Amino acid sequence: NAGVTQTPKFQVLKTGQSMTLQCAQDMNHNSMYWYRQDPGMGLRLIYYSASEGTTDKGEVPNGYNVSRLNKREFSLRLESAAPSQTSVYFCASSRQGFDNQPQHFGDGTRLSIL
Amino acid sequence: AQTVTQSQPEMSVQEAETVTLSCTYDTSESDYYLFWYKQPPSRQMILVIRQEAYKQQNATENRFSVNFQKAAKSFSLKISDSQLGDAAMYFCAYRSAGYGNKLVFGAGTILRVKS
Numbered sequence: 277n278a279g280v281t282q283t284p285k286f287q288v289l290k291t292g293q294s295m296t297l298q299c300a301q302d303m304n305h306n307s308m309y310w311y312r313q314d315p316g317m318g319l320r321l322i323y324y325s326a327s328e329g330t331t332d333k334g335e336v337p338n339g340y341n342v343s344r345l346n347k348r349e350f351s352l353r354l355e356s357a358a359p360s361q362t363s364v365y366f367c368a369s370s371r372q373g374f375d376n377q378p379q380h381f382g383d384g385t386r387l388s389i390l
Numbered sequence: 391a392q393t394v395t396q397s398q399p400e401m402s403v404q405e406a407e408t409v410t411l412s413c414t415y416d417t418s419e420s421d422y423y424l425f426w427y428k429q430p431p432s433r434q435m436i437l438v439i440r441q442e443a444y445k446q447q448n449a450t451e452n453r454f455s456v457n458f459q460k461a462a463k464s465f466s467l468k469i470s471d472s473q474l475g476d477a478a479m480y481f482c483a484y485r486s487a488g489y490g491n492k493l494v495f496g497a498g499t500i501l502r503v504k505s
Contacts, residue, residue, distance in 0.1 A: 318394075318481055318495035319435075334492065367434065368493075369400070376427060379493060381435035 278302050282291055282367050282382035289357045289389050297385050299367030306372035308350035309379065310334075310342060312363040319348040319366060327372055357389045392417045393483050403472045404504050410457075411467045411499050413482030421487040422456070424465045429498070430478040438480070439466065443487075449471035469501075477503040 280301045289295055301308065306327045311319040311334075321334030325344040335380060341353045350369075354361055364386050368379040393416045403409035415424070426438040441449045441458050449456050451472075457466045469476055482496040 293442070311495075316399075316497055318396075318497045320495070321492055324492060358444040364433065368435075378440060384433045 280367055280369055280380050280382035282365075282385050284385060285383065286386050289354075289387065291315075291358060291389060293357050295354045295357060295387070297354075297365055297367075297387075298349070299351065299382060300349045301367075301380070302348065303369060303371075303380065304347070305369035305380070306347070307370045308344065309368040309370075310350070310352045311366045311368065312336065312361075313366060313384070314363050322352065322365075354387075357367040359389045361387065362389045363387060369372070392419070392422075392484050392486070392494045393433075394482055394494050394496035394500050396480075396482055398499045399497075400500045400502065402502045402504060403469070403476075405472055405474060407472055408468060408470045409472055410421065410499065411469075411480050411482075411501065413465045413467070413496055415463050415465065415484050415494075417463065417484065417486075419486055423485045423487065424456075425483040425485070425493070426456070426465075426467045427481045427483060427495075428455070428476075428478045430475075435481075439467065472503050474503050474505060477501055 283298045308323040310322040313319045323342040325331045328347045364384045367382045370379040407489045422443045424441045428436045439451045453470045455468045481498045483493045
């Protein structure tokens, strides 16, 4: 089972470049999430999509946009990358309406902005 | 907004011994869920154990158990018979009940296991 698949796994960008991180899940989950992980700060929610057709801001949405393309796919876009966006990005999914069900995570994308 | 605090940046344990990782959280809600996730060097996020706030009984999964103290807003993880494969970063996470299922994470605790 693939679970949650993120592409790419690594990327280096120059300041000002744009980039889209892709995420797809094959578990028929309603909800999908984007987090960033920085040293000493745990994971912080960037954006989420509780169900197909909806997206909402999380804790740290500035500088990012998202698209819930269909039930399976949820992409994260950096329009003009900044060094402060250097981080590890995780996509996750879960079943909506089953609160004790865990989120399933992808393997992460390590993004460096020079 | 809810917050999660893990006050131990690093912990060490001898193989086969027991270790407890601390987690406290702040919330005004009565219905919520708590989780412990493990992140090994491979970077994967692996669910270790979950606890529903409405359940008084502490959750247990093999060598992993929690001490859930709702009034004290404390949710510690106990690892018994520690193994080398337990070495990882451990995150405590909180989720409100209801729509959205967003997780709020603590900063993490690095667990080192000595042979």
